[in-house]
Amino acid sequence: MDVVRADEMEWGGxxxxxxxxxxxxxxxxxxxxxxxxNYLFVLANxxxxxxxxxxxxxxxxxxxxxxxxxxIGRDLKVDTGEVGYFPEGVHYGPQQGGPDRIVLLLQFGGxxxxxxxxxxxxxxxxxxxLKEGVFEGGVFRRTTGEGKQNEDxxxxxxxxxxxxxxxxxxxxxxxxxxxxxxxxxxxxxxGVQGVRQKLLGSFAERGLSLELVALAAGATYEEEAxxxxxxxxxxxxxxxxxxxxxxxxxxxxxxxxxxxxxxVEAATELFVIAVAPLGAA
Numbered sequence: 001m002d003v004v005r006a007d008e009m010e011w012g013g014x015x016x017x018x019x020x021x022x023x024x025x026x027x028x029x030x031x032x033x034x035x036x037x038n039y040l041f042v043l044a045n046x047x048x049x050x051x052x053x054x055x056x057x058x059x060x061x062x063x064x065x066x067x068x069x070x071x072i073g074r075d076l077k078v079d080t081g082e083v084g085y086f087p088e089g090v091h092y093g094p095q096q097g098g099p100d101r102i103v104l105l106l107q108f109g110g111x112x113x114x115x116x117x118x119x120x121x122x123x124x125x126x127x128x129x130l131k132e133g134v135f136e137g138g139v140f141r142r143t144t145g146e147g148k149q150n151e152d153x154x155x156x157x158x159x160x161x162x163x164x165x166x167x168x169x170x171x172x173x174x175x176x177x178x179x180x181x182x183x184x185x186x187x188x189x190x191g192v193q194g195v196r197q198k199l200l201g202s203f204a205e206r207g208l209s210l211e212l213v214a215l216a217a218g219a220t221y222e223e224e225a226x227x228x229x230x231x232x233x234x235x236x237x238x239x240x241x242x243x244x245x246x247x248x249x250x251x252x253x254x255x256x257x258x259x260x261x262x263x264v265e266a267a268t269e270l271f272v273i274a275v276a277p278l279g280a281a
Contacts, residue, residue, distance in 0.1 A: 001242060001258055004028055006043050006249040015042070015119040018126050018153035020137050021050030028251040029231065031108070033118040036278050039108035040119065041231050041251065046070070046101050053138045054093035055152055058114040058166055060206060061086035061107045064233070064271055068101025072176060078103075083179040083200055083210055083271075088112055089171035104233055106273055111205035112169035113278060117161060125157035172205065181212060194219030207276025215239075215268040223260040228274040230254040237268025 011024040024045045031039040043066075054073075063070060063084040070078040072092045078084040086092060088110035109116045117125075126135070133142040140156035142149050147159070158166040179200045186196040194216035202209045207228055215221050215237065223230060232241075232252040239245075240263050241252050254260050256277065262268070 001244075001255075001260055002029065002253040003241060003244040003246065004251050005247070006251060007247075011045055015040075015122070016052075017123065018135050018138070018140070018157055019050065019052045022047035023050050027119075029253050030118070031116075033121065034115070036109045036113045036115045038116040038118060039106065039275075040116070041106050041253075042104075043249075044103045044105050046103060048098055048100050050095065051138060052093055052095040053152065054091055055138075055154065056091045056168055056171075057086065057088055057107075058110065058112065058158075058168055059107060059116040060088050060110045060208070061105070062208075062210065062273060063106075064104040066102045066104060066235075068099040070101055070103055071095050071098040072178075076176075076178070078178055081181060083181065085177045085179070085201060085203065085208075085210070087171065087173050087176070087203070087205070088114075089169045090173050090176055091171075092176050104271070106231060108206070108275060109278070110169065111278070114167070114169070117158065121161050122154075122157055125160040126153075128160050129156055177201065179210070184212075186214060192219075192221065195221045206278070207274070209272075209274045211272045213270040213272055215262060215264045215270070217264065217266050219264055219268075221262045221264075223254060223262070223272075225257050225259050226254075226274065227256050228276045229256055230260070231273045231275075232260070233271045233273075235269040235271055237264055238266040239264030239268055 009026045014023045015025050026043040029041040065078045132145040140151050140153045155166050184198040189195045196214045198212040200210040234250040238247050
């Protein structure tokens with residue numbers, strides 16, 4: 001089990017230098033660079049001037065908007081408290097305008113097995129391409145060398161890092177899926193006092209599940225050992241996970257087979273993301 005407290009961390013540099021506008025991050029947890037299961041779990045502080053053109057990914061993404069609203073299309077956004085699932089291959093955007101926002105963000109390799117580029121790989125690819133052109137408005141504009149004259153910035157970096165063009169998987173969904181937790185009822189957990197649950201979504205391709213767990217003051221809750229990795233974010237409350245103190249904006253990582261025991265002193269709400277290893281979904 002690993003525990004980090006986001007409120008004790010400084011905002012770090014932008015991890016998406018190939019996109020336009022201002023964004024800073026707090027890196028909570030990362031996976032193994034180069035693996036199909038690689039992932040990045042961060043808090044993102046996006047300013048209203050952040051811009052990304054309409055695009056898609058060769059990996060999966062989950063966003064929980066904590067403050068503000070995230071524009072994900074001309075008539076679509078993820079509002080405060082809402083959760084967005086962006087499956088691999090699905091177009092969205094442009095991301096433009098809207099208020100400043102703080103977002104809990106997970107990006108992870110999808111069922112296609114194409115993997116996920118780490119921030120360090122992105123930066124190395126971007127620096128390599130700066131010798132051949134410039135990045136403007138989320139687009140790489142080539143001024144020398146061989147290749148497309150204008151190309152989506154991420155696609156250009158992918159090619160530079162992997163040596164091959166990106167091959168998007170056939171999308172399994174038409175659009176991103178935006179979940180509104182207030183529309184889901186709280187349900188008690190059998191045999192557990194003072195604990196309620198909202199299952200927001202379950203997606204078979206990566207064994208992805210998204211849920212909220214609410215604990216009353218004084219309650220105890222155990223995340224049982226499971227074949228999935230669990231990334232847990234404390235939205236509110238105070239208590240312990242094992243021997244570690246937790247509070248609002250604490251993040252907990254449970255690897256497959258690990259347990260997590262929560263004992264809380266104040267009413268506490270957890271956002272729980274579970275993702276199975278590739279081949280185990």
